[in-house]
Amino acid sequence: MKEMSSDEQVRLTVAYDGGEFYGFQRQREEPTVQSCLESVLKRINRGTVRIKGAGRTDSGVHAWGQVVCFRPLVSLPLQSWPEALNSRLPPSLVVREADLVSVAFDPVRDARWKHYQYRVSVGRLLSPFEYRYSHWVHHGLDVGVMRTAAGRLLGRKDCASFQVTGRPVHSTVRTIYQAAITEEGHGVRIDLVANGFLYKMGRRIAGTLIEVGRGAISLPDMDRIVDARERSLAGPTAPAKGLCLMRVCY
């Protein structure tokens, strides 16, 4: 049994259905992922425990591999944390794994890359079992041209075109390692891997690639958008429910 030392903290990998929360970050009134986890941690620890998450996912955005850290007030074997939490959490929020990291570890600063996935359902109908986790578009999508457009995003780029105002940042330069388009069932999956994402950048890129897929944005336009570093040119911000934070790598 692994014992925790005073210079260690607990790191959790958590999954959640974003449709059940008002985003990740604690809010005064509304149920959020952070407030839900902290309230269960308070019961287990009999005292206030604050968590820090790798990404402040927006209201409606899902996660399979969100990462959070906290310093417990009670001594519990590491392998007991997931069960202790899951037995008290709602089924829409699940702790998948726990490990120990140094107290110096910072889940935001130390992230090497993040993987976001965006799911689009295409066609006449949206299944009642998919509408929570997928953005529905009525029109067909040209997957080939979407793939070419996605390729234009790769590498170290000023991504200012794909941010949404709201949060000040030092730099809008990010490196996109993967931007893949995959046909899946009656839809399309967009996988984005980058060393960081600006505010709503995943949804803005997805919205732009969907516009490319339906022919509303051409490939030369896509190049102009990427080069412009200017918010007004890109496509719309795609709905939150299609997006899922899949993994944060350290």
Add this chain to the structure above:
Amino acid sequence: MKEMSSDEQVRLTVAYDGGEFYGFQRQREEPTVQSCLESVLKRINRGTVRIKGAGRTDSGVHAWGQVVCFRPLVSLPLQSWPEALNSRLPPSLVVREADLVSVAFDPVRDARWKHYQYRVSVGRLLSPFEYRYSHWVHHGLDVGVMRTAAGRLLGRKDCASFQVTGRPVHSTVRTIYQAAITEEGHGVRIDLVANGFLYKMGRRIAGTLIEVGRGAISLPDMDRIVDARERSLAGPTAPAKGLCLMRVCY
């Protein structure tokens, strides 16, 4: 464009997330599949239209291929019905198809067979994206022995052991054409095809096969249960959310 004659009615294939409804059948207060469809049909038809469904699925039971019939008060091209309804229905209830059948057609009496699917998630954790559509069991399941037990259900049988009291029936004899166990991801899928299902029979069979899978019911016990025609011996009624009415064949 197909014109409807006075001796025809509209038949719809509908899918729904049973977790959003208090079952199929109309109730005074609670939202049900029937009341939701009839309220939208009333708006389109500007008058009361009653529907008849192939199966009165319980509260929480899902459907991919429920079948309902109704006689419209307005003349609408057949192919317009799904869109007219879907644009007014919640996303948890979707009309997949529409066709015309004789007014003599009865969705209950004329059904030749029905296919129900039961999904079980096995293991330490239940994904926040699956808990609505799957029954979670913590313990492992022996798929081989479940398959053997399922085979004992095939053929023309008195299924009284698998009914739940509540609805009087003339006969408890049904013919089970398929009872298949399939491993799927981190779980097991149970497919049941029969010429009819007694009240909660699908969930009762699923509950019994899960007990077989975890070793609580042996194969000789399974034989005794099938032969007994007696409710008290079978396993528990598995939770509604794992069950889905996949198809009704005419």
